[in-house]
Amino acid sequence: MQDFYIPATAMSPEIDFRFSRHVLNIKGESYPENAAAFYNQVLSQLTLYLSSPEHKSIEVNVELKYFNSSSTKILLKLFEILNDAVHAGNSITLNWYHDEDDDTILEFGEDLHSDYERLNFNPIAISAA
Amino acid sequence: MDLEGFNEFRDSAHRQGILFFYSGYFSQNIIASMADAVRHRLESQAAKGSTTRKVFSTFIEMAQNIIHYSADHLTDETATDHEMRFGTVTLGRQGDSYFVVCGNLVPQDAVPHLSEKIDSIRKMSAEEIKAAYKETLRAETEASSKGAGLGFLTLARDSTQPIEYSFVNLPENGNAFFYLKAII
Numbered sequence: 001m002q003d004f005y006i007p008a009t010a011m012s013p014e015i016d017f018r019f020s021r022h023v024l025n026i027k028g029e030s031y032p033e034n035a036a037a038f039y040n041q042v043l044s045q046l047t048l049y050l051s052s053p054e055h056k057s058i059e060v061n062v063e064l065k066y067f068n069s070s071s072t073k074i075l076l077k078l079f080e081i082l083n084d085a086v087h088a089g090n091s092i093t094l095n096w097y098h099d100e101d102d103d104t105i106l107e108f109g110e111d112l113h114s115d116y117e118r119l120n121f122n123p124i125a126i127s128a129a
Numbered sequence: 130m131d132l133e134g135f136n137e138f139r140d141s142a143h144r145q146g147i148l149f150f151y152s153g154y155f156s157q158n159i160i161a162s163m164a165d166a167v168r169h170r171l172e173s174q175a176a177k178g179s180t181t182r183k184v185f186s187t188f189i190e191m192a193q194n195i196i197h198y199s200a201d202h203l204t205d206e207t208a209t210d211h212e213m214r215f216g217t218v219t220l221g222r223q224g225d226s227y228f229v230v231c232g233n234l235v236p237q238d239a240v241p242h243l244s245e246k247i248d249s250i251r252k253m254s255a256e257e258i259k260a261a262y263k264e265t266l267r268a269e270t271e272a273s274s275k276g277a278g279l280g281f282l283t284l285a286r287d288s289t290q291p292i293e294y295s296f297v298n299l300p301e302n303g304n305a306f307f308y309l310k311a312i313i
Contacts, residue, residue: 010161031164031189033157033196034210066182068189069279073266101178104186104287111263 001052004045013064015042019049022058030067030075039074043081050085058082058090063097063126064105072108076115083116093120100125145221146228148174152217154203160192167220174222183287183313184220184227190280191231191309192218199233200304226289227313234304240296243307250281251291258285284311 001019008014013028024046032038060082067075082092096109106123113121130138142150148170151163167188171181195216203213216233235243253261262282284292293310 010165011157031160031193033193033212037210066185066189068186068193069283070193073279076266099178099182102182103179104182 001049004042006042012038017042017045017049022056023061024058025061025063027061027063028065030064030071032071035068035070035074039071039078043074043078046078046081050081050088050090055089056091058085058092059095060092061095061097065099067105076112079112079116079119083118086118091120092118093122096121096123097126098123100127146223147219147221149220150217151219154213154215155192155196155199156211156213157196160189160196163192163218164189170220171227176227180227180313184229186287187229187284187311187313188218188220190283191229191311192216194280194309195231195233198235198239200236201234228310229313230308230310232306232308234299235296235307237298237303237305240298240305240307244294244296247281247292247294247309250285253285258282262286284309288312 003019004015004017006012006015008028011029012032013026013030016025016027018024062075079094082094086092094112096106096112098105098109106125109121109123113119149163149167151159153159164185168181168185171184176184195218196212196214199214199216201215202208203215204211214233216231218229218231220227220229222228250258250261262279265279265282268278281292288311290312295308297306297308299305
């Protein structure tokens with residue numbers, strides 16, 4: 001399957017899905033006007049990638065500086081899809097980057113972890129520049 | 130506006146601790162530019178990182194509420210993208226806390242539902258707000274929402290005091306002016 005790339009804008013993150021290497025990166029800001037429209041294509045690419053019967057070891061890196069409420073809802077959906085993929089026999093590590101003093105993003109990550117226990121959740125604090 | 134009027138305006142803004150003010154049409158590109166300005170303004174205040182993040186989040190949620198729901202729009206009522214709607218937003222500092230205030234028109238018939246929604250959040254403790262936030266995040270989205278139905282809960286979650294609001298009915302056009310304030 002072709003790799004999938006969307007460049008970052010001031011309000012939407014860079015999506016760098018290297019399906020060929022099983023590394024999925026999401027990085028930047030996330031407050032698009034219509035979060036559903038932005039993320040729908042991302043979710044459909046992801047679903048397509050995960051639909052292959054091959055069992056994979058996947059690394060997911062999420063490094064979001066800020067995400068608004070409508071993005072939050074869709075991110076939850078994205079992690080649900082990943083968690084289901086673990087049920088289907090894949091192994092997934094989620095590297096969850098958060099600013100060291102951003103407790104909101106860390107807490108959201110921890111909630112994700114308790115909801116989706118099969119993801120190998122790895123919170124990583126980055127120091128504020 | 131002559132110099133005297135301009136100075137009065139600036140003095141008044143200064144007295145009220147205003148760090149940022151915008152009144153006009155809101156588009157997503159305008160919000161992105163304001164977000165940049167607001168972030169720099171907050172960083173220059175040397176506030177704690179977590180406070181800066183909460184103020185920033187509040188600012189974006191309010192600005193996007195205007196873009197989605199203001200009754201004064203240039204774009205079609207049913208549009209969900211590339212919208213242009215009129216509103217006002219301001220950010221300021223009073224002592225050790227920040228406030229974000231926004232104002233826009235809403236249809237009068239939306240007032241009871243909005244009041245009910247905000248009143249129920251105003252009564253919640255911080256723990257109850259967190260619980261309601263988690264529950265709403267995992268629930269199906271309300272049909273009337275263009276986002277996640279989480280906007281007011283997100284404001285409440287990031288605020289240190291209950292969010293404040295008022296409506297002023299404008300009988301001449303069937304709208305009401307919606308004032309909303311959060312303190313962080």
